[in-house]
Amino acid sequence: MDLKLLKLTPRRKQLLEKMSIFSVEDLLKTYPMRYETIETIPYKDWQPSMHVCFEGLISSVCRVIRLQKNRSMTKFSVISWDEELEITIFNRPWTNQFTFGKKISLFGVYQGNNKVVVSTYNFKPLKEQVGLKPVHSLIEGLKQNDMITMVSNALEFVDQMESLVPLRLQEKYRLLNYPQALRWIHQPKTQNELNQAVRTLKYQEFLCFQCVMQASQANTKEHVHKQEKVFDGNMIQTWIQQFPYTLTSDQQTSIEAVLNDMKSSKIMFRLVQGDVGCGKTIVAMTAIYACYLSNHQAAFLVPTEILARQHYENMQKLGLETCLYVSSLPTKEKQQILTDLSNGKIKIVVGTHALFQEQVDFKDLGLVVTDEQQRFGVKQRRSLLEKGKSVDFLMMSATPIPRTYAHFIYGDLDISNIHTMPAGRKPVITKYIPSKSMASILKDILDGIQIEKRQCYVVCPSIEDNEDTNLRSVTSLIILSNLQKISRVYVKIITQN
Known part of the structure; x- marks a missing residue:
């Protein structure tokens, strides 16, 4: 099915093509890389740096502060949880959207002292949004909300996509039909729906893979012989x-x-x-x-x-x-x-x-x-x-x-x-630390650098923070700069786009 069915703008169509998405089928087969659980946490339980979502009434006049390089900062207050919260949104200078008395749903990071930096917002009832929210791997220029909207429009045509798993196998292994699996992989209401969708799509993918492998191997057996290589x-x-x-x-x-x-x-x-x-x-x-x-x-x-x-x-x-x-x-x-x-x-x-x-x-x-x-x-x-x-x-x-x-x-x-290492080689030690912080291993790092005179490198999945993902960035590792100040450890940041 052609992408024209979705009535995309030329810009969005071009961005999708850069992601090798050329049809409605391609778009529906571009699955989310992960899911965020949207849940409301009572204000009394909020802690600084915590991701929060809440609904409130705009209780002040919106003002826009212009920054350098065409950047801006929009500020206003909302009443939520019987508290007046100070809201900051970057690069959304549309004052006509944030009118006094308007109900708004906000998603962001709590800064403490009733201040919240908001990354996304909308004017839909919050109760309709709680649950699992898909997060896609995107290229620059395409936002998560844009992708979710396009996928939602594509799902209107999902019933035209046929399952590659025979009905007898669907019944035998209690699989969803293909259209339903695509609906639930993109718009799961519960973890159970997501699990069923993933199970069905995995089965179909591996079934197709095995069919291709067996056909390829059957063909290879007919041409398996080669001329033996002769060497001394x-x-x-x-x-x-x-x-x-x-x-x-x-x-x-x-x-x-x-x-x-x-x-x-x-x-x-x-x-x-x-x-x-x-x-x-x-x-x-x-x-x-x-x-x-x-x-x-x-x-x-x-x-x-x-x-x-x-x-x-x-x-x-x-x-x-x-x-x-x-x-x-x-x-x-x-x-x-x-x-x-x-x-x-x-x-x-x-x-x-x-x-x-x-x-x-x-x-x-x-x-x-x-x-x-x-x-x-x-x-x-x-x-x-x-x-x-x-x-x-x-x-x-x-x-x-x-x-x-x-x-x-x-x-x-x-x-x-x-399995065996050559003589004199030190063993490779791999450890998994179930934590989002380096604090638990910081002492070991310092001992290795200062006492054993060794080096250490830290690999981050992104260079700068991105409001659409929770990936740890180089710029967010404040602990590294503190190392240099407190322990006189030389720290060098190397980035490559």
């Missing part, structure tokens, strides 16, 4: 012996499994997983060296240019004649690399997403290795595999995937696990 195992062992360290038993086992895959007539589809620092990369480089000895080309795909350059330098140190292909290279140099890849002069290339481009052609691609495989989509990996014929595929991941889950997601996937 003694040369590989001699090459490994030059390393200034001894491989762990898990590394040796993984290398043996990879080389056996490459020598067989079956296309390799293997995942090597293990903690950071366990030595997965040397397994990949051994596979690349074997591919080189078999006179085939190999591509090492990584998610960032920094990592690409790091692997490139390490492979050069190991004697592997490697080429680096990233988007920041000069145009003339990239053109020469493309020529050398297509004529087979370059045997090994390390690169980023630039390797996905259509103009990148290989003469005889025999192996693709991906580092941090979860950072690449299925289409991206497939586009690179299709640049060769019966290409072996080796993935690496530091994110553990249970064997049964991996088989479900990837199908006929072989897995190599590296």
Whole structure:
């Protein structure tokens, strides 16, 4: 169904298209990333910094304070909970909306001393709004209320969308029909409705996925054979012996499994997983060296240019004649690399997403290795595999995937696990702190920095506060600036949009 049915403004239509939403179906399949529970909390229980919602009567004349860079601050008072509350709303300079005696519903953060900074407001009865409110992942320029309105309009056409789950399976597993599931995923009145919608949509998605996987595997079995790669195992062992360290038993086992895959007539589809620092990369480089000895080309795909350059330098140190292909290279140099890849002069290339481009052609691609495989989509990996014929595929991941889950997601996937760390490596310790504050771990951080002379970095999901989300931002971490003042710890904030 065309988006024209929703009678969108050109601006909203353009914003949706930037989110890859081109139809009513696409919009309805863009599910909320989370839900906020809207509930009224009695005024006597309010605490500073608490998110509150309330209904009240405007009890003063609205005034607008103009700030720099076309920003503004609107102030007025409301009577609610038998208290007079001072309201501040940023960048809503529409005084005609906030007339004396008008009933209004407000959502914001309580500042203490009867002051509230409001992020959103409307003039609907609050009792009609309490419950679960969807929160979408949006691009700049699109607000949550805009998205909710467009989804609400799209739901008028939801009955025209057919379920892909047969009726017998719906009845057997007590699933909702597809239109009802879409209604409840976007406009749940209770947690139970949301749970039922999620359960139904998950089942349909995995059913479709499994049907595609089985069809793909059935097709692959007909073309599963490849030409075995021929290489000298003694040369590989001699090459490994030059390393200034001894491989762990898990590394040796993984290398043996990879080389056996490459020598067989079956296309390799293997995942090597293990903690950071366990030595997965040397397994990949051994596979690349074997591919080189078999006179085939190999591509090492990584998610960032920094990592690409790091692997490139390490492979050069190991004697592997490697080429680096990233988007920041000069145009003339990239053109020469493309020529050398297509004529087979370059045997090994390390690169980023630039390797996905259509103009990148290989003469005889025999192996693709991906580092941090979860950072690449299925289409991206497939586009690179299709640049060769019966290409072996080796993935690496530091994110553990249970064997049964991996088989479900990837199908006929072989897995190599590296559990043991190389000699001298410190163990990786991962801890989960169930708190929104750093206060509980602050002492450990200070001890590590001041006593053990170590460094610490904190990763935030956003740079600045956003009224549409509750994500912790860099600018909200006041505790970091206090560290510098109180403990004389040097703090540097680095941001990248």
